[in-house]
Amino acid sequence: MAVxxxxxFEKRLELTFSGDDPASxxxxxxxxxxxxxxxxxxxxxxxxxxxxxxxxxxxVLSESSLFVYPNKIIxxxxxxxxxxxxxxxxxxxxxxxGLTLCGCRYTRGSFIFxxxxxxxxxxxxxxxxxxxxxxxxxxxxxxxSVMNSKSCxxxxxFTASDEEDMHADADADDLYTVEICMTELDRVLAKKFxxxxxxxxxGDSAGKEMTEITGIRDxxxxxLICDYAFDPCGYSMNGLDGNRYSTVHVTPEDGFSYASFExxxxxxxxxxxxxxxxxxxxxxxxxxxxxxxxxxxxxxEIWRGVAKAIEPLGMRxxxxxxxxxxxxxxxxxxxFTTRRK
Ligand SMILES: C[S@+](CC[C@H](N)C(=O)[O-])C[C@H]1O[C@@H](n2cnc3c(N)ncnc32)[C@H](O)[C@@H]1O
Numbered sequence: 001m002a003v004x005x006x007x008x009f010e011k012r013l014e015l016t017f018s019g020d021d022p023a024s025x026x027x028x029x030x031x032x033x034x035x036x037x038x039x040x041x042x043x044x045x046x047x048x049x050x051x052x053x054x055x056x057x058x059x060v061l062s063e064s065s066l067f068v069y070p071n072k073i074i075x076x077x078x079x080x081x082x083x084x085x086x087x088x089x090x091x092x093x094x095x096x097x098g099l100t101l102c103g104c105r106y107t108r109g110s111f112i113f114x115x116x117x118x119x120x121x122x123x124x125x126x127x128x129x130x131x132x133x134x135x136x137x138x139x140x141x142x143x144x145s146v147m148n149s150k151s152c153x154x155x156x157x158f159t160a161s162d163e164e165d166m167h168a169d170a171d172a173d174d175l176y177t178v179e180i181c182m183t184e185l186d187r188v189l190a191k192k193f194x195x196x197x198x199x200x201x202x203g204d205s206a207g208k209e210m211t212e213i214t215g216i217r218d219x220x221x222x223x224l225i226c227d228y229a230f231d232p233c234g235y236s237m238n239g240l241d242g243n244r245y246s247t248v249h250v251t252p253e254d255g256f257s258y259a260s261f262e263x264x265x266x267x268x269x270x271x272x273x274x275x276x277x278x279x280x281x282x283x284x285x286x287x288x289x290x291x292x293x294x295x296x297x298x299x300x301e302i303w304r305g306v307a308k309a310i311e312p313l314g315m316r317x318x319x320x321x322x323x324x325x326x327x328x329x330x331x332x333x334x335x336f337t338t339r340r341k
Pocket of ligand 1: 006007008009010061062063064077078079230231232233234235236249250251252253258259260
């Protein structure tokens, strides 16, 4: 842990692969646990809990989460982890399974303690150079951007795609991703993510209790939840609802408190339901500042209405930035703070 405090802001990497696995259809899910642990060792985190369903496997990590689909891997890590060190080994493992990397997306907010980050996370420039050096050369359609650059909530985005991904039918993918980063959590609410000294509970049982008492269970009652409470504080959970994941991570310590929520949805889903989820999440933490970043197939404006959902909760939209990324779609980053700020 950094001397200054725990870095809650996650780095998030999504790798998409092409190629068939007609025998089992399991693709990357065939990657054995020992190999996964080795990759995570390079990143400097470990698995603390795991659960899978018909569609994907989910792992709660000592520093956030990992999701493995047959043709996609999403890793999100916080603290001083070296997430990008997973790129090479994951691409190499995939090759042994007959899969080829066709898309890469890396996103993160602005670190609270940037000076504590190890290489290659020392700056966004270093991260981009590292990615360019470690991604296969056929991913030649690249773009890097720092969005909302005037706000304290800068949103860093890097994408790379191959020719096939560039010409894939954009309408075939109806999924969007929402990443919410919250800071300066309400102190009373943040206390719920602390454990009592010697509570006699396991990380799993304490996690289950936090999921219930904080209202996280109510965000999506259909989800199968894999949760974990750290000692003396901190919380992580992965939700599995069919082929869709959601994830919550909490660093409740005063002075650098942080919580994140991420989920996927379909552009054809009921928007009101999505806004309801946003409101539930904000009410669980009542942060003084938050950002909502949506990544969505171009032409579907999922970001519209986000401010309408969040402003009635006493927050004001301070900045909004949008940008297009090849084969990825439209990314919109919106930053809010409480009205009193
Ligand atoms: C891993 S969790 C959640 C991470 C997530 N990115 C976030 O900050 O919301 C981090 C919280 O757990 C606490 N924690 C306690 N033991 C930990 C451990 N062994 N590894 C990582 N975090 C631990 C940290 O102090 C912090 O409050």
